[in-house]
Amino acid sequence: MKFPDFDYACPKSLDEALGLLRLHGDDAVLLAGGQSLMPLLAFRLAAPGLLVDLKDVPGLGDIGIDGGGVRLGAFVRWCEIDRNAGLAAAHPLLVEAIGHVAHYQIRNRGTVGGSLAYGDPAAEMPGIAVTCDGEIIVMGESGERRVAAADFFLGALTTCLRPGEIITGLHLPPWPAGRRWAFEEFARRRGDFALAGTALYYDLDSQGRATDAHIGVIGAADRPMRLAQAERMINGSTVNADAIAAAAEAASREVDPMEDFHAPTAYRRALVETLVARALTRAAG
């Protein structure tokens, strides 16, 4: 449980950081909040030669809210999402979901970019990014690229990030007034990784029917995912009890939960059904 020997660099610009990654290749690892990385080092599951700390890179800690949506810099910490007065109106689903991430001390350190890059299948931030048509902004040697969150996560702890790339931020499209939404998750203790969770929203047309339903789940497959069948059950409906039951049932069939000693597959599948039903009921209510 003692860290292996490593060097430490604290670049003052994104270019400098990119340069360090180029120079050291595989041997260099980015350090953000350290809440996932440092345990890996302590368990000696990783032994990089160099840690490149992003804390002094300008701009990564910014939160932008405008007509184009919400932009979270990669170094925005969970506690800053809690505290930001504008975000609750600009993206209430984001704020509620992030409220479930980890415990007080970890929330003071863990970051948006770290969570996206780590790609835990039960993590809230990737779940929100996928559910809400987020775009992950990545800087590499050949410049910036934007990756749809839906394409970013490839599997458990695996993303399409290439060697030498740095996540600089996450963009979430604008949140219209009157949107219906809810977040539900179930964890053994507050702050633990969820056994499963769901983030969802839809808009209402002039006849009071749901359109553009987005139903995402975490902890229900090897990566966060949206549930097309369940969404179909909601779109065009009045989100009454029948539609909710049908959508929840569809959701439980669409997911592909893993089995571990915390919970068997059947339990997680049923949990998804329950959580989707509860979230839809809350969103509609």
Added chain:
Amino acid sequence: MKPRNLLIGSPMERVEDFRFLRGDGRFVADVNLEGQLHAVIARSAVAHGRIRAIHTGDARAMAGVRAVITARDLGRPVPVIPLRLQPLAELAPFRQPMLAHGKVRFVGEPLAVIVADSPQIAEDALDRIGADIEPLPAIVDREHAEAGETVLFEDHGSNVAIRWTAVRGDAGRAFANAQYVRKETFRIQRHAALFLEPRGFVAQWDGRARKLTLWGAAKVAFANRKILAAAMGLAEQQIEMIEVDVGGGFGSRGEFYPEDFLIPFAARLLNRPVKWIEDRREHLMTANHARETECEIEIAATGDGRILGLRGRSWSDNGAYIRTNGSVAPRNVAQFMSGPYHIENIALSTTQLITNKTPAGTYRGPGRFEADFVRERLIDLMAKDLGLDRVEIRRRNLVRENQMPYPLATITPYESATELDGGDYRQLLDRCLEDFGWAEKVKLDGRLIDGRYHGIAIGCFIEGGGAGPSEDARIVLESDGTYSVYVGSAAVGQGIETIMAQIAGDALEAPFDRIRVRHGSTGDVAQGHGSYHSRATVMGGSAIVLAAEKLRDKLREVAARALGCEPGEVTLDSGTAKGPAGKSLALSELSEAPVEAEATYRGDKHTYAYGSLAAHVAVDVKTGHVEVIDVASIKDVGRIINPATLHGQAVGAIVQGLGGALLEHLVYDGDGQLLTGTLADYMVPSAGCFPVIRSTVVELIPSPNNPLGAKGGGEGEIIPVGGVIANAVAAALADFGVEPMELPLSPPRIWALIG
């Protein structure tokens, strides 16, 4: 009449807290010696295997590595950890060697000690140790352990270590004639006493004086000194064991583990101080596990719910070796299955099975938590079957005051008989019902409110305390007029410094601030038996009372000489000795040299605190989540020394019990790998989990078995929690016919039971 000193019974603030709250506590990790080296233990990654070779050359060759010690360096025979309690010859084959040789038998078993200039270097060297181990099938369950196709100890030839039996009356007859009989199988999961900071030692060998000093002792320093002396080939007087502050022990901390020997051994070998601090992962896979038991138990009763008998078998999964106190829980499961109830006929056995898991030891309420889960579940099942009220059935069967002292079943081998020492069990049951608000809450039973089913339950328990044989205390009147009180009891977070000062203050009729309690070293008193079995207050406290009497006699003699009168004419109060004719003398002026007295309190009759605990839960049938809405408990400890610290013990015990009932589980896979090696996977209660716990402690009927009248009170309320919570869940889910027979009551398990 002289006003009485009133320290006993006052909620004195803990003197320990001043240093803890200021960050001035000194834990073993805070002990640093000039020139110290750091040790790390190389551990087996294989649950069961034959050791072909342990290659240490690469590690030894690393810069900064001072030594790599394997079993070969320990001499022959490789020392083993002896049994402190129930040291039966037939258990000897299962003792753990200080370092594995020949075979490894659990994941985490020590293979080698690496000593280096820093803990980092030592851990780097870990990767260079090559353990060549031929894997053997791992035994991880009862079925395979009993089948014995693979055995852990070939010389013994079986994985069954021993069978304990508890007998009273004639169970065969009782069952043959009973109107009601029910048999069920119950399982209690492997979990552990997770104390705050992991273990650790700093050892220093003084080659010139040939003296060993060891920081980090706890619980049973004197017993461990004896073991260590034998293993190191030293006399006990050559070893000083020093206690530092600890964040709790709960039965597990302070027992003798391999590191208790390996670290001093390394210090002597290298002639340099050596420090070792356990990390959390090591802790979870090597410190004593507890509780894993399967019970197939039958209850017999009359048609109107009078319990006639208990019989059946239990199997405790002991893990790979029998450690110092490994037999306590298995035997307690059998002996204490009847709890506070009058059950005339008992025939119970517990088989102690050897498996490829971490060895088990005691954890707060050892065997009792397990047994109470079984018994209290059976009583509720029986009430349901017979259509009787669950409270009434308990009231009817509790041991009555006029049956005291009440003998429990006798356990063999290592025969031991014990008896309940007294109490008004029914009065506390009634008081608990009242405190809990049973009459109102019972209306919620089984009802669906806001999507959750509510249920309540109540259970009764006894807690054993005050284990013998003896305890020493020494009191010194220092020349500045203060008293130093030396005890052999150990501090494991229970507030000994405060409680002992209260007892001493009253016995000496001295103010609290003139008393200093010292317990930190084996050099302080001749002998000490430590802190386990809720014995420190009862035994250590009683020794203080005796030592204080002796000291006061001595002071009267000294004063009589100074005042020119007979000792019988001298009266003492807090600061002065008064003779006849108004002559008096300040105690601080009595003599140039300190005056001291030492006494031993002997007693091997146990105390039995007792009480009841009720709980209210709400179950989400969709997720299987059990929320604990309310817990109320009450316990009689005969005499309360400090209501504040005792209340803390009670609440802490309940929270730990809830952890065991709902959250904590050490999970192994089929290969004997521990899957819950971090606190993210091994779930203990966090501060927000169980907000409503109400606990009352009373002094109703003093124990006749010691001069204080006190009963051990450090474990009690953990004991009934598993059974009561399971019963409350069953009550909540009556519509679904859910009857939990297995702990923990995890959401997937409850969900599966609902079906």
